[in-house]
Amino acid sequence: MKLSRRQLLAASTVAGATLALPGVASGAPNLVRRDRPTLPSGIASADVTPSSAVVWSKTDRPGRLVVQLTSHGRFDKAIHLRGPKTSADDDFTARLPLRGLRPGQRYDYRLGFEDASGRIGQTLDGSFTTPGRNRPVSFVFTGDTAGQGYGINPELGGMIAYKAMHETRPDFFLHSGDNIYADGPLAAELKVADGTIWKNVVTEEVSKVAETLAEYRGRYKYNLMDSNVRSLYADVPLVAQWDDHETLNNWYPGEILTDDRYTEKRVDVLAARAKKAFLEYLPMEHVSGRDRxxxxxxxxxxxxxxxxxxxxxxxxxxxxxxxxxxxMLGAEQAAWLVREVAASRATWKVIASDMPLGLLVPDGDLIEAVANGLPGAPGGREHEIAWVLSQFKSTRCGTRSG
Structure with a gap:
């Protein structure tokens, strides 16, 4: 959805407002009527640039995403946008790209869904700020959410690491993979090494390894049950990647499983379901319409x-x-990375790698990551990365490995 100059002028005033603090009305629910669409998983913005963003939400029934957008915090003068219809085919999730935004501008947005009769149900508010030319940029990053059997523990306040990240008031939040642990079932209680008991909220979908599309979706819905996660997503734009645990541990295309926990042994089948759920629940800008x-x-x-x-x-x-x-990257992605880094005029170039480059990561007797731990010339996946690095030469890049 591209915003016209007239729309922008009608909804815009002076730039420079700061992000709202956690706990202030952001993402706060309004009165919920059960006969109208609700927002059980909150709202989010993602892939914010100086002129664009993506907003996202999920409802509980068929409906159409509706968006109010303002740059002065007053929704009585907001731009009203109609997004796509949603259905069970996409688990009632919807995203809307916003284009034609002003750089260096804070935007407040309000999301809801309209039912077939035109009635709008529950709405939630969020905010994001587009990057500006003369303002510094800060971000937080993480990975591996709800792994190793540790889920939402209400006795500790839930996923409080998300609250800690939110309180830094970053410009965006980079999740560098393992947004879920689809292969890590959660039990109601987990005995910790020090003898204490970790207590999890548990749902049916997280009680076993994910195989069906519903089970993969259930993992994302589980994380979004946590108020700390929902609050961060409402106020801080997301930049999401995936790694292995969105599907299963150490997977690669064409793999056939021997794990007795799985009735579906074909990893390609599982990965297709996992990617669909990933793209439904983690909004991003799709380049040239491709689910890349x-x-x-x-x-x-x-x-x-x-x-x-x-x-x-x-x-x-x-x-x-x-x-x-x-x-590891494949020829097309490797060539894209070299080309785009060379063309970038940004002062800092952060390459968000969901796998470590130098750390040895075994997969039984095999190598899961890049480095093989052997001296001498590159071997295996080291060839491709060595080629990319040789093309960079004097280009200075910041790196983040998952």
Whole structure:
């Protein structure tokens, strides 16, 4: 949805407002009527650039996403936008790209869904600020949410790491993969090494390894049950990647499982379901209409973020002594990364890698990541990364590995 100059002028005033503090009305629910669409998983914005953003939400029945957008905090003079219709096919999730935004501007948005009779149900408010030319940029990053059996523990206040990140008031939040642990069932209680008991909220979908589309979706819905997560997503734009645990541990295309916990052994089938759920619940700007996870998010003249996908295009996990090249990024993505980094004029170029480059990550007797731990010439996946680094040469890049 591109906003016209007239629309922008009608809804815009002076730039420079700061992000709202956590706990202030952001994401606060209004009166909920059960005969109208509700917002059980909150709202979010994502992939914010100087001129664009994506907003997202989920409802509980068929409806159409409706958006109010304002740059002065007054919704009585907001721009009203109608987004896509949603259905059970996308688990009642919907996203709307916003284009034609002003750089360096705070925007407040209000999301809801309209039912077939035109009635709008529950609405929630959020905010984001587009990058400006003369303002610094800060961001927080994390990975591995609800892993190793640790889910939402109400006795500790839920996922309080998200609250801590929110309180820093960052410009955006980078989740560098493992947004869920689809292969890690959660139990009601977990005994910790020090003898204490960790108590989880548990739903049916998180009680076993995810195999069905409903179970993958249930993992994302589980995380969004946590008020700390919902509050962060409402106030801080998301930049999301995926890694292995959105599907299952250490997976690669074409793999056939031997894990007895799975009735579906074909990883390609599981990965297709996992990707659909990932794209439904984690909004992002789809380049040229493609459901491609690797992309560049431009944060003004100071920062470009290059998000990699080191899972979809990889070859089979090799043995450490493999001499020949084994794909990690794939030829198209590797060429894209080299080309886009070379073309970037941003002061900082952050390459968000969901896999570590130098850390040894075994997969049984195989290698899961890039480094093989052997001296001498590159081998296996090291070939591809060595080529990329050789193309960069003197280009200075910040890196973040999951």
């Amino acid at each position: 996870i690797y992309r560049k998010v431009s944060y003004g003249p100071l920062l470009d973020v290059f998000c990699l996908d080191m899972r979809t295009y990889r070859g089979a996990n090799p043995v450490p002594s493999t001499v020949g090249p084994v794909a």
